[in-house]
Amino acid sequence: MKKMKNLLLLLLVTSQTFAQNLNIPIPNNPAVKTGTLKNGIKYYILKNAEPKNRMELRLVVNAGSILETDQQLGIAHFMEHMNFNGTKEFPKNQLVDFLQKSGMKFGADLNASTSFDETIYQLQVPTDSARLFERAFQILADWSQYATLDTTEINNERGIVLEEERARFKNAQGRVQQKLLPLLLGDSRYAQRIPIGKVEVLTSFKPEQIIKFYKDWYRPDLMAVVAVGDFDPAQVENLIKEKFSGIPENKKGPKRVTYEIPLSKGTQTALIVDKEIPQTSFQFITKLPRDKTKTQADYRTDVAESLFNQIISTRLQDITKKPNPPFVFAIMSYSPFLAGLDAFQVITVPKNADGLEAAIKAVLDEKERVKRFGFTKGELERAKKDYMLSVEKNYKEKDKTKSAAFVNGMIQNYLHGSAYTDADFRYNFVKTHLEGITLAEVNAIAAKVMKEDNSVGMVIGSEKDKDKLPDEKKILELINTKNPDLKPYEDEAVATSILEQVPTGTKVVAEKKIEEIGVTELTFGNGIKVALKPTNFKNDQILFSGVSKGGTSLYTDADYFSAELATTAVSQGGIGKLSDVQLDKFLSGKVANVYTYIDELNEGVSGNTTPTDLETTLQLMYGYIVQPRRDDEVVKGFLKNQKELIANSYKTLTPEKVFNDTITTTLYQKNFRRMPIKPEDIDRVNLDRAFEIYKDRFSDLSDFTFVFVGNFEVEKIKPLLEKYIGGLPSTKRIESYKDLHIDKVKGKVEKTVYKGLEEKASVNLQFNGTFNFTDEEKVNLDALAEVLDIKLTEKLREEAAGVYSPSISASYNKLPTPTYNLTIAFGCSPANAEKLAKIALDEIQKIKTNGPESTDIDKVKAEEKRSTELQVKENSFWNSYLIDQYFSGEDLNFINRYSKEMIDKISVESVKKAANQFLNDNYAKFVLLPEKK
Template identity: 40%
Template sequence: MKKHTTLILSLFLSIGFAFAQNTGDLQSSATIPIAEIPTDPNVKVGTLPNGLTYYIRNNGKPEDKVELRLAVNAGSIMETERQLGLAHFMEHMNFNGTKNFQKNDLVDYLQSIGVKFGADLNAYTSFDETVYILPIPSDDPEKLEKGFQIIEDWAHNTTLSEEAIDGERGVVLEELRLRLGAQERMQRETLPKIMYGSRYADRLPIGTKENLENFTYDDVRSYYKTWYRPELMAVVAVGDLDVDVMEQKIKDHFGKIPATTNGQEREEYELPNHEETLIAIASDPEAAFSQVNIMYKDRKNAQPMVTIDDYREGLVRSLFSQLINNRLGELRNSPKPPFIFGFSFYGGTFARTKNAYQSIAQTSAEGQLDGLRALLTENERVKRYGFQQGELDRAKKSIIARLEKAYNDRDKIESGRIVGEYVNNYLEQEPIPGIEWEYETTKRLLNTITIQEISDLINVFIHNDNRVITLTGPEKEGLPKVTEAQVLALINEVENSDITVYQDEAVRESLIEKLPAPGTIVSTTKNDALGTTTMTLSNGAKVTIKKTDFKNDEVLFQAFSFGGTSLYSDEELLATTFANGGITQAGIGGLSLTDMSKFMSGKIANVSPFLSNSSENFRGSAAPKDLEVLFQMVHLYFTDINKDEEAYQSFVSKQKSFLGNLMANPNFYFQDKVGNNRNEGNPRYSGFPTPEKYDASDYDLAYAKFKERYADAGDFHFYFVGNVDEAQVAAFAKAYIASLPGLNSNEKYIPTKFREKDIYEKFVVNKGTDPKSTVSIAWREETTYDRKTEMAAMALGEVLTIKLVEKLREEEGGVYGVGARGSLSKITFTDFDFSISFPCGPENVDKLVAAALAEVEKIKKEGVTPEDLAKVKETYLVARKEQLKTNRFWMNSLVSLDQEERDPSYILDYEKRVNDLTAKDIQSVAQKFLDDNYFLAILMPEEK
């Protein structure tokens, strides 16, 4: 249910310059000496007399819903030595008993109104903050009032009973257990150097096992009393509700919290500077991946973005990141790539007070020094020669294109995507000027930014002091360990090496050099119930359009044709399975991936072909202005996909680097062994990818079979959903799809012959040294299809999840998370699939398996309670209400109708089918399918 800041997540979230939402007029610096970034007038910001800050915005998407947040400006960094892990523990306790909601009552109530535990109701704790997340219906006054009561209780009405505290210890200890492993062990070695000399090095939010087992009741109560104070909190409310109503709710619920007197100061903890280069090298026998990271921490503390000059500096840094990453992307796609991926960015560290420039790469186990050399060399190349104007011109186009898309959709943005900006404004003073202001200001400022000032940033970013280099990866026999001396020598080598200037090669301006002779549209039909138009083209292809107003600047695309790899022989399938992913790596129309990246600057369109067992497919999207580019790409994938052995080998090299030590990870090893067991005797099962399987793959055959699968456009069905213009799509369809070959093959897929064993089996895998286990209980059976069974199977998964959380987590305290899932598939045979899975301690496996199966038996014997059935139905109906207003839902539904040969009522009658679902339907499915013939797979630690 909870999430926490981790190193990798922090790094990825910090990439580039985050564009916030904005509105206002750019004022001339001639009349105002220091022009400040305005605050979006669409958001109301206020402070109560007790010091609590609030943000309110009316936003109608989705309808009848408000996103609520409670942000507490305190996290694990505020803990005393006796409180390690208690900021996060306190977050848990807010879901386990408050003044108005006794233990379990909160989750029970929210489930009854369609708010799912974990998926909707959530929270996270990091070093510096704790944030609670609550979406609530806004069309019912009682539900809305309860929502504000919940976040008020979180703020100052947690009961913290001794019984509840002791009951939650087990859950949090299970969460800590989940984190055990190679990554955690290596982080313990690297973090003290990354966060050298700071409090952050020993305040990980999860805390320590010793303290979580032994802290006193007063320790957690003291943390709550000390830091949950109104002047350290903000309430954010964004959604489909009048601003005045929301403001009054906040005043009513939070205005009565007493102001703090003599509260402990909320310190900002420093990240000290250091003269030397710190090097941390950590390896572990269970590490699956290798990574190198160069961090140049700023000498000065981070300052908030306040003025337009600050905003402009952010744009300069964003452009720098895009330019260097374009170059690293080219290296990644080179014939002999030095890394699986690499990127650089300027942004935050664990510490709020310090920013850093970082360059990161994932490499092969043997290639850490090669990856490090590549990163150092590209930074040094910029330092010596800077960037080139062509690179900057393309980067500016890309920034404007992305920002223009956000601007065009400014009245269609979901509340859940807005609310986080206001949380960040409170916690870290990130500006919130509004998209209108930002769009106009960015366009104006980009014209003033020169290639020289971007290039000069490298001299600010990289320096010999405050530098930290970390290398993490596997430890195994025959793999030499990288030493600090090697790293230091490599730094000196690169600084004194001959490095040539970057060569920026231009690409052609048109994607298709010779336009094909167009085809025609032979018929057009409409389905008024679904709101679709379907054109049949002269080559037999079909194009279905659904125009929506959900987004102004979005068109989604999919296509499929029956057949897929089911038409391959067993030998062909095994020879090509892993090669198929490398086919698109050569590019299209004579353009490489690097060429395509340059060509697409300023354009928003993407297309990916892919093969499945039953069909050949496309997936993509485009801004309406770039829809023709999407059509052109589709045409080229049919007619002119490149064949390039070097590009393919580059792909294989990266895949082998990624997979080289994968099986050292207990979870991947477990999945591989379970897959092999369940597919015993299946001649078409390829299993987990391995370097050896890539070596044995046949690129020539894969390419030939791909061309064969895409030789006939006439049996494809193409779908476009979003802000589409029917006349425009018709014109593009005639030009780029109807002009493709139509062979009238009308192929069908060959149904899968293999069936998994329908017998009881207990399968135990021993792998790993940590005291952690994983349990999977699975039922699978061929059956006949009907809609009622399908819905009941899914609902059974939802109901059982509710009961398992109550039993295994809340009552037993034996798991952090547990879930059940049921489905009924029609492709390529009607397949009932049901599973229960959870992680736990090895000593609790037998007890928890028995408890889980007892819940299954209880449903089979006693059925489903009316309360649980009502929760599931409400969850389904609330979710569908939102789904109906999204392009992705309609795209998936329309494709599914045709792929699974359903009639439109499958979509249109959903609400009726939900309401008609009975407890007996669910019980019957459990009785019929959840028998004694289940597969029990258990991951256990290695025996010592």
Template identity: 30%
Template sequence: MNFKKFYFLFIFLLYSTIGFGTSLEDSKNLLEGTLPNGLHYYILKNEKPENRASLNLVVSSGSLNEEDDQQGLAHFLEHMAFNGTTKYKKNDLIKYLQSLGLDFGGDLNAYTSFGETVYKLQVPTSEKDLDTGLEVLREWASEITLDPKAIDNEKGVILEEWRLRQGLTQRIGDIQKKILFGNSRYFHRFPIGLPENIKSANHNLLNSYYKKWYQPRNMAVIAVGDFDPNMVESIIKKYFNYKGDDNFTSGVNYTIENNFKKSTTIFTDPEITGVSLNFICQSKNAPVNTMDTLKKSIARDLYLGILNTQFSIISKENNSPIINGGGYSYNIGKKDRFNMISLDLRENDITSGIEKGYSLVKYLGTKLISLETLNLEKTDYLSGIKNFVKNKKSIQNNTYIDMIKNKYLYGDTFINPEDELSLTENILKTITPEDIENIAKEFYQENTAIFLIAPEKDNLNIPSKEDIDSVIDKIRSSSLDNLTLNNSLPKLEKLNLVPGKIITTDSTKDCTIYTLSNGIKVYYKHTDFDKDKISIRLFKEEGSSNEDYDNYINSIVAPYLISNSGIGNLTSDQMEIFMKGKNFSVTPYITDYEEGFYINSDMENLGLSLDFFRLMINNPKIDKDIFNNLMNQLKEEVKNKYNSPKALYRDKVSSILSNNNPRRKSLDESDLSKISEAKVLNIFKKKFNNFNNYKIVIVGSLNDTEARNEITKYFASLPVKSENNKPQPLGITFPKNIIKDSVTKGVDKKATVTLVYPYEGTYSNENRTLYNASSKILDMILIEEIREKLGGVYSIYSVPDLEPYNYGENSLKIFFSTKVSRTEEITEATKTVVDNFINGKIDQKKIDDIITNYKLTYETAIRKNQYWSQYLYKKSFIPDYKVLTPKEYNSFINYENMVKFLKTAVNKDNYIQITLLPEREE
């Protein structure tokens, strides 16, 4: 039989059956409509999270529609939405939404892009709350007041947001923008805008943009959540059926105008710490709304999967010039798409890295891959879709929101998970190596822009533009006959274990506790939050704290080296192929005070994931190539780390807070000299060859019988020897009194400040709860006083850290950046807020708000595996550990308890203030 002829006949029949010109149908679960004024609405019922709804107002206008004197005002207008509407004056809107328990920046937020502005709310699903949420969206749609005083106050906040993006990020970004966008409208309309336009913004300019583009025919309301869709539809009709401008005309559909030409750009900077290279191509984009465009989208994903797998294999070769490599593709607007391949290269062999990376790009763009390679990737892709569908009832609202938003903005079809799986299964059967080659050609074009980024320093051999072009021309004219793809699917050796036994079973209100024949305790909880997900954590209190410094250094790299060097009979590169289509991960860790494993899997792969775990501890090994590559990478990182002002600053903060404890600094050359294959293997075996005093938490969708089977086979058989190793406190104590220090490094327009208030109280569940509550209230005050009133920052927040296993390293940290000339003013104002807070200047309304927020957060959290995994983990070694119920929290969190706690926990005369300042401003 002529197999080749038969294969193409089969493909032809599939094409004939499927009909690739056919339009895709939207999910019948999506309720959509258009009001008489032209406003679109989309409503979808989704059960997760329970009793929660996500509401979005999508305005089909962003920075591209700005006039020359309006640059940045689309984004400015987004800010003004939170500064007052007809019904909600000034900041009353945020205060009101916070009174519902919503977090500013989390539950209520917004963003502005080139082509859209989106406002987002997360609300409870009572009819009253849904009514309020949709009323707020309606206010934003046409009732933003644009008070002149509020506009002037907000300028400082927006300028600080602009300032955050300056420095090295901006310098690289300016070059990349020119490469990507040429002289198109996109280049001249970045959403953040221009400082001069922000400073000159006024009511008339903002109102002109607002009234022109915020029209019903240019907007959509999207609602996804655990609600009655018909009820939500009636509320939308109630609020949004207002009259718009009958003369409204849609904006220009701007494109990048096919500006790409073959080019090579080299950018060096003293603050860059490594060499990276981008190959950038441009292609046309089309909405995913037909079988043909869906097929192309899937084929693109398959290509990227193949490409990324091969780059991962290449990076593991001995002395590979490529550290990391990968491709990605994204659309800009409706018609344009960028296809990029990014490489991190060894700085001592940049040219070889370019040659090796581009050779793979050409190979895929000019040669047909084997059916074996394609089928492996199809298996992997289909596995991901199946896993998505199996867990469809735990898909979060925002996932669906993004899909519906793409339907409204770009014309994609909204497909429900089951239909997507069915379509994908059929389409995958029709995708051929030729289809992958066609996609690959979009990444391999004559008109490719090459962008090389490297440190600016002596003795670094950076190839010239001519050198790079010569390498590219050489590859484009070569046959690449010697290049092949690794696609051989290996088999894992069988594991023979003698099962142990479960000795006792104790049922509690939270979980079932099994005591095993080897003494290990297992905390098991069955859940149905995710239909097919299991989370396992094995852990022991010890870590590297009781090891000498040499062992400590080797313990830092041991988990990475062992887990990337192959498992059992599999080599490191075979692992890349073996993992195709398998949904599990096994991750060892060693920290200061603990060691253990994280294992995540679905039911199909649970046994395999546990085989991996046992093979990793039974016979750990180190691949010499993986070891050498990591050491080469670390040497480069150590050599270049202080190019970065942020790295120097982080080390300064750590050294001051730890009183120069060597275990709190970043690695240096002396540390690297202590690392060896033998020492790494020794410390890994030492930590994972004896499971005495280990505990195990299992949370997920496996039932009791399945759990008992896996527990007896894999965990009750673990080796246990009598010993009593415990964590050894490192003895790190924060400095006393007031410490001020600074780092001056780099070129930037901002100063960065860290304020640290060491915790001065004792640990208890109650104190931990009060500490976390205090931080939430403090954040609200800091936003009001420092951001809104002073306009001194864009972002300011505190981080509380109080746990018994911190062994004294407990603190409240405050982070912000600001204009260099305002550093002292904003820092002193922040400390004044803290002083007043400690002394009881706390509004009762803010206490009420965090109590309401706690209830919402708690109700969502307890329906997630992650919550129960973390809760049982802490409960296992903190006997009195407790998470308060909303009712208990409501009774406990009050003004008196908070002020009493703060007096003992935070001392206004004991803080560490560390500032990063630029050597000069740009």
């Protein structure tokens, strides 16, 4: 008896110790160097090797739009813009000019964002240039204290900020948001401080207001510097001290007040309709006080909440995979909201307005089922496997993690006091505590987050459907109705294997090494070629693709939609005896993703996995190709929903859809295979024919080329490839794609579309033509697009202040016949559409006549060199690059020649030649203007 008492005492002490241990703070990453300067600026420094010769810098300002006065609405965001328009060391636009010459791209490497409570500036900077390294910290210091705020520059920037407001808010989503925010934010200060501000303030505020905001809130006690990258931390710390220590304190600055969003009793409801909303949706949001994560016990709770979200998400996904599902899409999740609040949200999208009430009932039934009966043991175990998998993956990649991934943890620590942990702590903590999280704990989260108070229920839909949509009273009735006939969730047994029989395969019959790009080519007995590129870019990643010529081009117009949707139909069914839902459950805790496709000129397969799960993934691929499972009821339900969604898009035509459809149909001269899909087109899908086409495309893989890129050894991977790739079907037939001669319109075309309620225009210029597909043409067409991006940003945005962000892109295809496309697109005021289009065309003419400026060529070359440095260290780049080169029959070593030789050959004359060749009179101009009143 005494021994039993001692044992019970020991267990009690152990339990108390365990609890006490979890009540200690979450440790911060010990590798991060932190400090605070005498003036109050805090800094975080972390040495990280990936990507090599790069660092991520952030200036974090604990001030956003919430701090604006009524005379300053939009000033916080406007101030962010002004920091790119003149500082002490970089007057006017010299900052962007300097960074572009250093190989950085505005938007990608140089950017900023303003929210309610903070403003964050970001730089990704090369560290192999001593001058650029030093200047990067000077740029952050300039942003923090030394903006010039020149009155002329402020007035010039007004137009750009107004165009950003037009682009983001002059649409149906913007109008819905205006009605939505008062419901979600109540009469809080947040409802009156949307970061973009008020148009009337942006157009008329006195420069003194932005100067006052800058002096009041951009001060040392409200700022932090974050630096993560491939550098010497001591050197970085010295630079931070050198550049920021001289900034004076502002002891007279106003108090940084923390604002709240008030909670309210009961459930508010609203019906929001708009003429340009094509799709009906239901949203139910419950605001909850946030439980701050400070201790390890809190961290354990966070893990349990992640499991809760994961299981609910899986349940809802499974419903969409059943025959005739009640909704097209649904989510339920518990996550951070705003102003120290969390939110539990339910969102569902029905197939149409008629099915809305059924969709609401179905999703709320699932919510109630969780609350009433909880989850099953099997669901929790699968969720734990998936959660552990993600943690293990991060742990395995800890020395290959990109610097950008570390930044947010330090930002959140500065702004909210949350811990920035490292991969070792996360892995060891989860490994120790995950299994101890009980089903009762996870089930209890439902009662915590599924509350009746502080809730808002909304239906958002088309004005045309208003008579079919429930009013506020009916919405509340639907929310409050509890289904008495609900039964607990029934969990299916999990399969033990994918394949009923493993293939015997064929051996490697030929092997070839391509040393220049580190590729080994294998040819198997069934004729399939596999290119292997082992890399050390990631520790736990393997990507693969396979492709052959053929595609939908081989089928008649009568079979076109059956061919187009063949792989979609097959993917809904699963493999062998396993449904898609059963397959997902079997794959819990594994990284095994595979999809097949049939495009116009080819068919193929792609996937990603880890070294551990490679065989499972190869079995999955083999199963989709050799043993696809047919489930007509599921596919019919899926197609029915798709038909209704398409019908909705035609019932309420958005300006964007009408405009894009006009561009496509005009360019391709209303070719049947380029016409926008219509509801009746879904009826043309014949499931028997779709499966015949799928089996035909994947019945002979002898002409396939596969590419594998990632962490593997060639000799060790061979036996698996011989079994599964070598075991794929082969009849050695000879085939290719068919040239359907789907050519773009020739000559000069101009079309104006009148659609939309807002004072908002879009301009789209399309240059198209034939292409010789030489290295010189490819390189110089890309360079021309980059020159135009620089020049049109300068002319349309900075000088004319008429657009927010012009988009310029170039593309080219070798097959079926070599063609190119260069697109210039931008949004603007309707009154400025023609003027800005003329500026763009005039700038093109200048480049054709005089060539681009040499400084712009230098920027393009610098950007290309810097971006290529990073590209060639990515598995995703090599996977897509190699499969494209094999498919089109191009030189596999092109990328090496490009980075070592071709970039340097880009010149004023070569781009001028490209401009005259590609920017000719064979172009189309499209303009979208609002409806005539």
